[in-house]
Amino acid sequence: MPVGRNGDERPMAWRYAGDQMKRWREAAGLTRQQLADEAKYGIDSIKGMERGVRKPQAHVLRIADELCGAHGKLAAAEEFLRPERFPSYSQDFMEAESAAVALCWYETQFIPGLLQCEGYARALLGAHCPPLDDETIDERARGRLERQSLLAKQTKAFSFVIEEAALRRKVGEADVWATQLFHLIEAGKPRHVNVQVLPTDRGAHAGLRGPFVVLKTPDHEYLAYEEGQEMGVLYVESEKVGNFIQRHEMILRQALSPEESARYIGKLAEEL
Numbered sequence: 001m002p003v004g005r006n007g008d009e010r011p012m013a014w015r016y017a018g019d020q021m022k023r024w025r026e027a028a029g030l031t032r033q034q035l036a037d038e039a040k041y042g043i044d045s046i047k048g049m050e051r052g053v054r055k056p057q058a059h060v061l062r063i064a065d066e067l068c069g070a071h072g073k074l075a076a077a078e079e080f081l082r083p084e085r086f087p088s089y090s091q092d093f094m095e096a097e098s099a100a101v102a103l104c105w106y107e108t109q110f111i112p113g114l115l116q117c118e119g120y121a122r123a124l125l126g127a128h129c130p131p132l133d134d135e136t137i138d139e140r141a142r143g144r145l146e147r148q149s150l151l152a153k154q155t156k157a158f159s160f161v162i163e164e165a166a167l168r169r170k171v172g173e174a175d176v177w178a179t180q181l182f183h184l185i186e187a188g189k190p191r192h193v194n195v196q197v198l199p200t201d202r203g204a205h206a207g208l209r210g211p212f213v214v215l216k217t218p219d220h221e222y223l224a225y226e227e228g229q230e231m232g233v234l235y236v237e238s239e240k241v242g243n244f245i246q247r248h249e250m251i252l253r254q255a256l257s258p259e260e261s262a263r264y265i266g267k268l269a270e271e272l
Helices: 012-027 032-039 043-051 058-068 075-081 088-099 118-126 134-152 164-168 174-187 238-254 258-270
Strands: 002-006 102-107 157-163 193-198 212-216 222-227 231-235
Touching: 012 043, 012 058, 012 075, 032 043, 032 058, 058 075, 088 134, 088 212, 088 222, 088 231, 102 238, 118 134, 118 174, 157 164, 157 238, 164 193, 164 258, 174 193, 174 258, 193 238, 193 258, 212 238, 222 238, 231 238
Parallel strands: 102 157, 157 193
Antiparallel strands: 002 231, 102 212, 212 222, 222 231
């Protein structure tokens, strides 16, 4: 059975902090409009925060804390409302990725997160819909870059196969894109990291149904992960994981070798 989280629910911290703000406000005999006026927010925004469908803002919590005589109990929620570094549905995968001794990643539309330079990562996050606030972009970019420390561990093996389409999608300004291409070449130089390109002219192949990652655990078991726009699923069932392993093996047969791939990426960089 798959193990995963979907992105339908707002963070529990939003809901709890908003509910506490509502309870303190009502206990103090304060109307929602009064709080909105003092905090200089619209009443619909305050309502959304109290319902947990909008993130309770630190400024509003501090104003509510003062007006309701909460003595810091509401303001203290600010620490627990910091943006999550990763979407909630990907948490299981992040844990598995960190512990894995081998990782095989096939990607179709963009550069895998472990291989992204900062400018590229920020450009991708900036294109998120609905838009992310600056604080969330900063936190997620930082989290993505810190994950890349895994690549320095020479006792782990990494294999990345990237579709040509992802290498031709110019994300960010020209200098960002050039930096990203050269970053890819450098990332593939260590002996335990393989970066390969799957050219578009290879035609139909086993990966056309979408990207995925296969992971080998320290216990020599295998997991598989696939992600959509609003969900991520980590598979543990041997039959399903076996299907992903088989697909990856077939994709590797059609991809350029690591050496050919480095030359191909270098050529793209020179054309900028």
